[in-house]
Amino acid sequence: MDLGGRRILRDVSFELYPGQLCALIGENGAGKTTLLRSLLGLTPIRAGQALIDGASASQRRALVGYVPQKIAFDADIPLRTRDLVQLGLDGHRLGLPLFPGRKKALVDQALHAVGAEAFADQRVGELSGGQQQRAVIAHALVRQPRLLILDEPLANLDFGSANALVALLGRLTRTRQIAVLVTAHDMNPLLSVVDRLVYLVGGQAATGSVEEVVQPEVLSKLYGYPVTVLRHGRRILVLPDVAAEDAEAGTAAHVPHPEKAD
Amino acid sequence: MLLGNSSFFSSEPVQTALIVGTCAALVSAVIGVFTILRGNAFAGHALADVSSAGGAASFLLGINPLLGFLGMAWIAAFGMEFLGVRKVRERDLATGIVLGAGLGLSALFLYLDVTTTSTTGAAVSVMFGSMFAIPQSLIGPALVASAGVLLLVGLLYRPMMLTAVEPDLAAARGISLRWIGLLQLLALGLAVAVCALAIGAVLATALLIGPAGAAIRLSRRPAQAICWAIAIGLTAVWGGIWMAYESYYWFSGNAWPVSFFVVTLVFLFYLAAVLVAKVAGLSARPKSVIWPHCEV
Numbered sequence: 001m002d003l004g005g006r007r008i009l010r011d012v013s014f015e016l017y018p019g020q021l022c023a024l025i026g027e028n029g030a031g032k033t034t035l036l037r038s039l040l041g042l043t044p045i046r047a048g049q050a051l052i053d054g055a056s057a058s059q060r061r062a063l064v065g066y067v068p069q070k071i072a073f074d075a076d077i078p079l080r081t082r083d084l085v086q087l088g089l090d091g092h093r094l095g096l097p098l099f100p101g102r103k104k105a106l107v108d109q110a111l112h113a114v115g116a117e118a119f120a121d122q123r124v125g126e127l128s129g130g131q132q133q134r135a136v137i138a139h140a141l142v143r144q145p146r147l148l149i150l151d152e153p154l155a156n157l158d159f160g161s162a163n164a165l166v167a168l169l170g171r172l173t174r175t176r177q178i179a180v181l182v183t184a185h186d187m188n189p190l191l192s193v194v195d196r197l198v199y200l201v202g203g204q205a206a207t208g209s210v211e212e213v214v215q216p217e218v219l220s221k222l223y224g225y226p227v228t229v230l231r232h233g234r235r236i237l238v239l240p241d242v243a244a245e246d247a248e249a250g251t252a253a254h255v256p257h258p259e260k261a262d
Numbered sequence: 263m264l265l266g267n268s269s270f271f272s273s274e275p276v277q278t279a280l281i282v283g284t285c286a287a288l289v290s291a292v293i294g295v296f297t298i299l300r301g302n303a304f305a306g307h308a309l310a311d312v313s314s315a316g317g318a319a320s321f322l323l324g325i326n327p328l329l330g331f332l333g334m335a336w337i338a339a340f341g342m343e344f345l346g347v348r349k350v351r352e353r354d355l356a357t358g359i360v361l362g363a364g365l366g367l368s369a370l371f372l373y374l375d376v377t378t379t380s381t382t383g384a385a386v387s388v389m390f391g392s393m394f395a396i397p398q399s400l401i402g403p404a405l406v407a408s409a410g411v412l413l414l415v416g417l418l419y420r421p422m423m424l425t426a427v428e429p430d431l432a433a434a435r436g437i438s439l440r441w442i443g444l445l446q447l448l449a450l451g452l453a454v455a456v457c458a459l460a461i462g463a464v465l466a467t468a469l470l471i472g473p474a475g476a477a478i479r480l481s482r483r484p485a486q487a488i489c490w491a492i493a494i495g496l497t498a499v500w501g502g503i504w505m506a507y508e509s510y511y512w513f514s515g516n517a518w519p520v521s522f523f524v525v526t527l528v529f530l531f532y533l534a535a536v537l538v539a540k541v542a543g544l545s546a547r548p549k550s551v552i553w554p555h556c557e558v
Contacts, residue, residue: 040433040434041436042433042434058436061434061435061436064434066430066431066434068428068430068431068434071428073427073428076478076479077299077427077478078295078477078478078481078482078483078484078486078487079423079427079482079483079484080482080483083483083484084427087420087423087424087427087431088431090420091420091421091423091424091431091432091435091437092420092421092424092432092435092436092437093420093421094417094418094420094421095416095417095419095420096416096419097419097420121482123482124427136428136431139431
């Protein structure tokens with residue numbers, strides 16, 4: 001996939017099923033946002049395809065909910081959380097919203113799903129960062145998408161809010177049986193809910209379960225230089241090897257991972 | 263002022279002023295809310311100022327001043343859209359440059375107006391408006407232009423709102439940001455033309471931004487904001503026309519300009535709204551919702 005004449009992604013391939021949460025891990029500039037935009041049908045794909053329920057992404061827009069990076073609503077926007085969610089339902093339609101009452105049940109349901117009832121009638125600009133994010137998730141959920149995409153949802157959240165968000169995403173994945181795709185710099189906060197991992201480095205990817213992907217051999221190949229994988233309890237640390245001759249020792253030193261993080 | 267002794271509502275200039283003024287208040291309220299939400303207030307101001315060149319040219323060419331204002335506002339709008347980039351700073355830069363060029367043209371045309379024709383009042387009329395001097399023949403065009411704005415905004419209400427709130431969300435829904443931006447500028451140009459005709463190109467900003475700015479501070483919902491903006495705009499325009507009419511008697515036969523009263527009222531409403539929002543905002547600030555409370 002090319003962007004501005006530069007090739008951002010190549011040979012990236014993965015599948016995602018309903019009821020699965022997939023983490024798209026990579027550093028800044030690894031191509032995460034570009035990949036998401038192609039799934040939204042906003043960035044053309046040079047070769048290959050992005051299919052959602054068997055049809056191309058641009059034809060399946062209604063099936064994709066999107067939560068962009070860095071949401072920050074101005075404090076004085078005259079828009080309640082409820083109105084934002086309603087726009088998720090009909091924001092693309094022409095004409096005036098004449099019968100909003102009919103949609104109230106759907107809006108309420110989406111607000112409930114993310115636990116946003118308490119601030120449903122507040123202006124979105126008055127909400128905290130975590131609350132604004134929940135509002136946007138409800139906006140994305142209200143049309144009952146099959147795929148929910150969140151771009152760096154954990155950036156700018158404190159630990160508590162991040163944990164609550166991860167729990168919410170896990171719950172939505174299971175109870176609604178939707179596919180959820182989350183990008184992040186760091187996989188650790190997501191490990192408790194992740195089913196699949198797409199690990200992006202320099203526009204190339206390793207995909208599979210956490211156990212399959214986060215292996216020194218796999219990641220060393222991806223990075224193009226030896227890396228060490230350290231596991232401590234449920235946390236995983238990926239480090240470049242200090243020097244080539246230490247690679248052997250580093251790999252040996254890595255703590256064999258416990259059976260499975262449960 | 264040629265108001266004579268007829269009573270307020272039976273005076274022909276007053277009737278024309280009321281109709282055109284009402285149009286201006288309505289369309290500026292509606293488009294103004296979107297303009298502010300998108301952070302386009304400066305662009306709106308620039309469009310209004312630049313439209314003065316069109317107004318000045320219309321005197322020179324003897325064409326309908328509404329067309330003059332509109333033509334120049336649209337040229338400026340497309341110019342800004344063409345030059346403008348998404349980044350705020352570059353957009354302000356492009357806007358400022360178009361604004362300077364437009365006002366330069368305006369200076370030239372107004373100079374030519376004075377030297378080649380005998381329209382001595384042109385400068386004041388174009389820049390600051392003279393509502394009681396609007397010819398009746400302009401009522402029709404003003405109504406058509408206003409209907410155009412209301413139709414465009416009515417049709418694109420929801421996509422425009424979503425785009426104004428968060429462009430990324432709109433784009434993800436398949437809404438073309440380019441088209442929405444362009445159509446909104448088109449509507450803004452129409453509104454600018456009607457406002458410029460009513461209270462002058464330079465003062466049009468006051469009506470475009472003032473009532474909407476005050477309304478946004480008073481509202482929790484988009485529709486509520488538009489209703490407030492209409493109410494404030496209409497009150498300012500009607501009040502201004504009435505005060506200007508009455509000022510004929512206050513100042514022993516020297517009526518003060520309508521535009522002065524309208525703009526002053528808009529300013530006072532804005533001040534009041536800021537105060538009300540501050541006071542109400544403090545007391546009505548909702549109890550902080552403790553979050554997160556993990557629901558696992």
